[in-house]
Amino acid sequence: MNTDQLFKNINKHISLSAVEESHIRSLLAEKHLSRNDYILKQGEACPFIYFVNSGLLRAFFLNPSGKDNTVMFALRDWWITDMHCFLNGLPAMVNIQAVKPCHVLCLSKASLDSLFEDIPKFNRFFRILMQNAYCREQLRMIQNLSLPAKDRYEGFLTKYPQIANMVTLKQIASYLGITPEFLSSIRNQKKGK
Amino acid sequence: MNTDQLFKNINKHISLSAVEESHIRSLLAEKHLSRNDYILKQGEACPFIYFVNSGLLRAFFLNPSGKDNTVMFALRDWWITDMHCFLNGLPAMVNIQAVKPCHVLCLSKASLDSLFEDIPKFNRFFRILMQNAYCREQLRMIQNLSLPAKDRYEGFLTKYPQIANMVTLKQIASYLGITPEFLSSIRNQKKGK
DNA sequence: GAAAAAAAATAAGATAGTTTAAGAATTGAA
DNA sequence: TTCAATTCTTAAACTATCTTATTTTTTTTC
Numbered sequence: 001m002n003t004d005q006l007f008k009n010i011n012k013h014i015s016l017s018a019v020e021e022s023h024i025r026s027l028l029a030e031k032h033l034s035r036n037d038y039i040l041k042q043g044e045a046c047p048f049i050y051f052v053n054s055g056l057l058r059a060f061f062l063n064p065s066g067k068d069n070t071v072m073f074a075l076r077d078w079w080i081t082d083m084h085c086f087l088n089g090l091p092a093m094v095n096i097q098a099v100k101p102c103h104v105l106c107l108s109k110a111s112l113d114s115l116f117e118d119i120p121k122f123n124r125f126f127r128i129l130m131q132n133a134y135c136r137e138q139l140r141m142i143q144n145l146s147l148p149a150k151d152r153y154e155g156f157l158t159k160y161p162q163i164a165n166m167v168t169l170k171q172i173a174s175y176l177g178i179t180p181e182f183l184s185s186i187r188n189q190k191k192g193k
Numbered sequence: 194m195n196t197d198q199l200f201k202n203i204n205k206h207i208s209l210s211a212v213e214e215s216h217i218r219s220l221l222a223e224k225h226l227s228r229n230d231y232i233l234k235q236g237e238a239c240p241f242i243y244f245v246n247s248g249l250l251r252a253f254f255l256n257p258s259g260k261d262n263t264v265m266f267a268l269r270d271w272w273i274t275d276m277h278c279f280l281n282g283l284p285a286m287v288n289i290q291a292v293k294p295c296h297v298l299c300l301s302k303a304s305l306d307s308l309f310e311d312i313p314k315f316n317r318f319f320r321i322l323m324q325n326a327y328c329r330e331q332l333r334m335i336q337n338l339s340l341p342a343k344d345r346y347e348g349f350l351t352k353y354p355q356i357a358n359m360v361t362l363k364q365i366a367s368y369l370g371i372t373p374e375f376l377s378s379i380r381n382q383k384k385g386k
Numbered sequence: 387g388a389a390a391a392a393a394a395a396t397a398a399g400a401t402a403g404t405t406t407a408a409g410a411a412t413t414g415a416a
Numbered sequence: 417t418t419c420a421a422t423t424c425t426t427a428a429a430c431t432a433t434c435t436t437a438t439t440t441t442t443t444t445t446c
Binding site: 361362363373377378380381 | 422423424425426427
């Protein structure tokens with residue numbers, strides 16, 4: 001199991017001893033996903049948080065009438081889960097699916113809780129993770145509220161150029177909260193200029 | 194300085210000794226705000242996080258063309274700041290203004306950092322605060338993307354009935370990302386039924 | 387490398403939400 | 417208590433975005 005990327009990620013914020021690292025390693029499972037595989041489905045239990053070693057995942061919500069809304073993408077070096085349901089032991093609200101073949105490391109809720117107890121500074125690490133996630137989400141909210149679709153699209157291209165290159169127009173539209181047809185027409189306008 | 198509410202808030206997640214409580218108390222300042230007073234203005238420094246002892250605050254973003262978007266409200270027992278700018282020492286992106294007269298406790302970034310060092314379990318407390326904030330924001334994002342304005346309005350009334358009673362229609366519209374005129378017409382439709 | 391499947395483009399008609407503007411109702415400050 | 421300011425309502429014209437349907441292009445699979 002390759003955990004280099006993971007510990008590079010964690011050590012950005014706290015420093016772990018070799019013993020602590022190997023303790024964490026003992027709590028992890030790994031999973032290889034093919035394109036389109038699901039690691040989480042709406043309505044099912046959500047006992048894991050995933051660290052992305054490689055590949056690209058997409059979390060999305062299907063509303064009762066089948067409309068697809070992308071909650072987030074996760075590239076290499078990102079953490080992903082349905083946080084609310086993971087933390088509170090609730091059935092998942094969102095689906096998480098591999099957009100590209102993925103290699104992920106899985107940490108269960110029980111293991112995470114044990115880390116908070118056994119390695120107290122892990123609280124600090126996760127606090128920073130949550131701070132960043134909250135700020136990112138808040139910024140997205142401000143932009144969704146204050147900008148028209150075209151500007152949101154340009155913001156997305158600037159902020160996540162790698163992701164923009166790996167996902168379909170449909171998935172970008174679903175992230176921006178517009179229809180693929182409308183995004184297609186936005187692209188077309190831009191070309192015109 | 195009345196800190197009962199504050200420690201009730203903190204002790205929901207960690208338990209503090211009397212010594213720790215009085216240490217925290219020594220780091221706090223308090224502030225009384227009249228209606229419409231600002232505790233934060235876009236572009237200015239954002240060195241504090243505020244705990245609301247009483248009253249009601251609103252954080253909002255004014256885009257270049259003057260459109261007002263409400264980022265959050267904060268009632269008694271809530272924490273509020275421009276989190277991204279507070280944590281990273283950046284000029285504020287949002288304004289925070291008293292909707293009703295307020296009594297708030299102020300904690301500086303430097304004091305918060307010192308708490309993370311001196312009372313390590315404070316990391317746990319703040320982690321949980323950030324988890325909740327992130328999940329709340331994510332849920333709001335899903336609803337904004339997947340629901341029409343009328344449903345978002347009903348969701349707001351159900352989730353925050355107290356706030357709905359204390360703020361203007363204009364401010365609710367600004368939170369929902371629609372114009373006051375359109376919210377007024379939604380209200381009118383509902384009355385019709 | 388060809389057939390099948392999925393994605394993207396295009397276009398016309400429909401709708402949710404905005405803009406502007408004016409009058410009615412509330413609210414706040416003196 | 418009154419007056420000025422703000423907020424709320426209403427309505428018509430307008431626009432961004434959606435829906436539906438068809439065609440073209442790209443991708444996947446056998």
